Amino acid sequence: MGFIHDFSKILFATCRDVLPIILLITCFQLVVLRQPIPHLRRLVVGGVYVVLGLALFLAGLEKALFPLGKIMATQLSDPVFIYGAGKEVLQADWKAYGWVYLFAAMIGFATTIAEPSLIAVAYKANEVSAGTISQWGLRLTVAVGVAFGISLGTFRIVTGTPLYLYILIGYMIVIVQTLFAPKSIIPLAYDSGGVTTSTVTVPLVAALGLGLSATVPGRNPALDGFGLIAFASLCPIITVLGYSQFMHWRVQRKTKIREKRDAL
Amino acid sequence: MIITVILKKLRAAVADLLPIVLVIAFFQIVVLKQPLPHMGEVLFGTLLVVVGLTLFVQGLEMGLFPIGETMAHALARKGSLFWLLCFAFALGFSTTVAEPALIAVAAEAAEIAGKGGLIDPGQESLQRYAFGLRMSVAFSVGLAILIGVMRIIRGWPIHYLIIGGYVLVMLMTIIAPDEIIGIAYDAGGVTTSTITVPLVAALGVGLASIIKGRSPLVDGFGLIAFASLLPMIFVMGYGVIIFG
Numbered sequence: 001m002g003f004i005h006d007f008s009k010i011l012f013a014t015c016r017d018v019l020p021i022i023l024l025i026t027c028f029q030l031v032v033l034r035q036p037i038p039h040l041r042r043l044v045v046g047g048v049y050v051v052l053g054l055a056l057f058l059a060g061l062e063k064a065l066f067p068l069g070k071i072m073a074t075q076l077s078d079p080v081f082i083y084g085a086g087k088e089v090l091q092a093d094w095k096a097y098g099w100v101y102l103f104a105a106m107i108g109f110a111t112t113i114a115e116p117s118l119i120a121v122a123y124k125a126n127e128v129s130a131g132t133i134s135q136w137g138l139r140l141t142v143a144v145g146v147a148f149g150i151s152l153g154t155f156r157i158v159t160g161t162p163l164y165l166y167i168l169i170g171y172m173i174v175i176v177q178t179l180f181a182p183k184s185i186i187p188l189a190y191d192s193g194g195v196t197t198s199t200v201t202v203p204l205v206a207a208l209g210l211g212l213s214a215t216v217p218g219r220n221p222a223l224d225g226f227g228l229i230a231f232a233s234l235c236p237i238i239t240v241l242g243y244s245q246f247m248h249w250r251v252q253r254k255t256k257i258r259e260k261r262d263a264l
Numbered sequence: 265m266i267i268t269v270i271l272k273k274l275r276a277a278v279a280d281l282l283p284i285v286l287v288i289a290f291f292q293i294v295v296l297k298q299p300l301p302h303m304g305e306v307l308f309g310t311l312l313v314v315v316g317l318t319l320f321v322q323g324l325e326m327g328l329f330p331i332g333e334t335m336a337h338a339l340a341r342k343g344s345l346f347w348l349l350c351f352a353f354a355l356g357f358s359t360t361v362a363e364p365a366l367i368a369v370a371a372e373a374a375e376i377a378g379k380g381g382l383i384d385p386g387q388e389s390l391q392r393y394a395f396g397l398r399m400s401v402a403f404s405v406g407l408a409i410l411i412g413v414m415r416i417i418r419g420w421p422i423h424y425l426i427i428g429g430y431v432l433v434m435l436m437t438i439i440a441p442d443e444i445i446g447i448a449y450d451a452g453g454v455t456t457s458t459i460t461v462p463l464v465a466a467l468g469v470g471l472a473s474i475i476k477g478r479s480p481l482v483d484g485f486g487l488i489a490f491a492s493l494l495p496m497i498f499v500m501g502y503g504v505i506i507f508g
Contacts, residue, residue, distance in 0.1 A: 013364065017459055020358035024351070025335060032347050033338050039330065046327020053319025054458060056312050064309025068288055068301075075296055099295055106290075110283035114313075116320050117461035119280065121488075123324065124465050128480040163446055164437045171430045178423045184482050187422045190489030195461050197453040200284075202365060226446030229453035233492055 006062065011055040018051055057116065058199060066203055069107065073208040076103050077215045094158045101151045104208060108150035108232060111201040112143035121195050125188055133188070141243045142192045142236040149235030150205060153228040157212045160219060163227040170234040177241040182248045189240040193233040201232060270318075277317040285310065324462055332466025333473075340474045345417070352413040355467070356491060357406030359460040366401055369454055370394040373447045380443050382507050397502060404498035405455050408490035409464065415486065416471045419478060422486045429493040436500040444503030451499045452492040464488060 029037060037043065075081060076099055112118060122135040156166060178186060197205075205228050213224040292300055300306060339348045360366060374394040378385035383393050415425060437445060456464075464487045472484035 014459075016362065017359075017364075017457060020362065021355070021459065021463065024354050024358055025331065028335070028339075028347075028351055032344075032351075033342060035338065037331075037334060043327050043331050043334075046323045046325070046330070049319045049323030049326060050328055050459065051323075053316045053321075053323055056316030057320060058316070060309040060312030060314075060316055062309075064306045064313065065284060065288060068292065068306070072288065072291055072296065076291070081296075103287075103291055103295075106287040107284075110287040113283045114280050114317070116317065117456070117458045119317075119321060120324055120328075120458075120462035121465055121485075123321075124329070124462075124469060125481075125485070128469055128484060163449065167449060168434055168437070171434065175427050175430065178427065183421075184479075187482060187484070187486035187489065190422065190426055191465075191485045191487070194453070194456050194488040194492035198456065198458050198461070202454060224446075226450050228450075230446075230449035233453040 003059075003063070007055065007059045010059050010062070011051070014051050014055045014058070018047070022047075054116070054199075061200065061203075069204045070207040072103070073107075073204065074211040074215075076100050077208070077212045079215055079217070094155065097154070097158050100154050100158070100212065104154040105147040105151040107204055107208070108201070109143045109147035111204055112146040112196050112236075113139060114200050115196060115198060116200075117195045117198050118142060118192070121188075121191060129184075137243075138188075138192070138240070141239050142196055145192075145236030145239035146196050146201070146232045148239070149231035149233075150208075150228055152235070153231035154208065154212060156227065156231075157209065157219060157224050158216055160216075160224065163230070167230060167234060170231075170238065174234070174237050174241065177238065177245065181241045181245050185240065185244040189237050189244070192240050193237040196236050197229050197232050202229060205229060205232065273318045273322065274314060277314045277321070280317060281310065281313055328459070328462045329466045332463045333470035336467045336470025337474050340471055348413060348417075349410050352409040352467075353406040355406075355460075355464070356409035357402050359457065359463075360405040360455050361398065361402035363455065363457055365454045365457070366398055366451075367394075369447065369451065370397040370401075373397055373444070376447075377443055382441065382443055393506065396506070397499065400498045400502040401451055401455060401495045404494040405491050408494040409487055411494075412468065412487035412490040413471065415490075416468060416478060416483050417475060419483065422489070426486075426489060426493065429490075429497065432497050433493070433500075436497055436504070440500040440503050441507045444500060444507075448496045448499035448503070451495045455495050456488055456491050461488060464491070 029035070077097075081099075118139055119135075122133075122138045125133045125138055126135045152166065156163065181189070209224075209226070209228040213219040216224075289300065292298055335351070339351055342348075371394050374383075374390040374397070377383050377393060378390050383389055411425070414420075415422065436448075440448065465485070468487045469480045469484035472478040472480045472482075475483075478484075
């Protein structure tokens with residue numbers, strides 16, 4: 001019974017999310033466009049699938065993976081686990097948090113692979129590029145970026161270094177990469193920063209950030225708990241641009257070698 | 265025939281979820297050395313997640329993508345820039361303003377500002393602050409989609425706009441109060457929900473594919489990038505104005 005109650009609550013919330021979109025589209029159809037929507041039945045069925053699927057997805061996560069992941073995040077950042085029982089720690093030692101960095105990286109990677117909005121964008125990119133951008137290639141590259149980002153973000157919380165320094169350096173890297181990257185990948189790379197952090201990643205990552213900033217000696221959850229999501233949206237841009245540059249460079253080198261061989 | 269299609273989709277969903285299950289199992293058993301609790305519940309939940317993801321992806325192909333593209337085509341064919349921009353702004357604003365993640369973040373941010381002595385810690389002033397924060401984020405997302413659609417129509421190169429945005433973020437970071445910076449940076453990430461992203465992506469690609477001289481790959485993407493950049497600037501701007 002408890003589950004049905006939880007599920008209907010989530011289903012209701014998802015419906016509320018969709019409501020403004022339905023209102024907006026209906027309004028535009030009736031007032032501005034004044035023409036029937038083609039394949040209306042199929043669209044409605046698809047819409048129902050999306051809402052139902054998302055609600056099931058979230059309900060399942062809440063039931064199975066989130067509780068465990070959240071408990072894990074607090075347990076791993078617990079000083080008793082990190083420094084051993086009975087030790088008084090005044091100053092955080094960043095070298096002692098190895099498992100935390102590893103957990104951050106792995107959970108960042110794993111949640112990004114399961115992120116529905118990234119699946120959607122990868123699907124679209126694959127379709128639009130006529131198959132040259134592979135869905136899994138894009139998703140894995142983005143996931144590696146998120147893994148690195150969250151890991152770096154936990155390192156920042158442990159050391160207490162200012163957030164803006166990391167972000168500013170990250171922006172510099174993105175700007176320099178933009179100058180050299182193939183033009184066709186740039187919009188997609190920028191987009192991949194925004195899509196990585198939603199339904200699956202945010203709850204687990206937020207739990208990790210708050211858990212860490214509450215238990216690391218000398219950190220204030222109010223000031224240091226934020227910022228992990230910012231890392232998770234910045235780093236994928238860097239990895240996607242980097243990967244495309246690498247592929248571009250490899251193709252160029254191959255053609256150059258071939259040209260040389262042909263010339264001989 | 266249908267069964268093989270369904271099985272294929274289910275298998276794809278299982279592949280999407282496998283890493284998360286493996287990571288949690290690994291840390292639970294190997295690192296924390298604890299048994300997996302409530303196995304039955306975990307398995308049931310995982311089953312729901314797999315079925316849910318399969319349905320969602322099916323719904324994307326049938327509903328969300330086509331509706332985004334149909335709207336883009338219909339509005340572009342109508343030829344009225346005003347209505348197209350209206351639609352873009354309304355889509356960004358209306359999907360963000362009631363977003364639960366944003367409401368949670370805004371309330372939390374108000375609490376922090378109240379504790380830090382930046383605003384009057386009374387209930388009313390906290391609520392006013394949180395509401396203002398939400399409105400500035402929703403407005404900025406609406407504006408972001410509008411600018412993004414403008415870019416697709418005019419064919420402006422995206423990197424000038426984004427890099428200009430980055431420079432603005434950097435400048436705002438210098439003048440914004442410390443208490444708002446972390447929230448502002450995170451606000452960029454939490455605004456775009458799972459239902460909005462496919463719709464916005466389809467809108468961009470749909471527009472770019474119907475307007476002459478635009479390529480869907482080069483011009484169709486980038487709307488989400490604006491929607492995650494502009495809120496940072498607006499939230500920091502809000503902080504500067506409120507805290508003087």
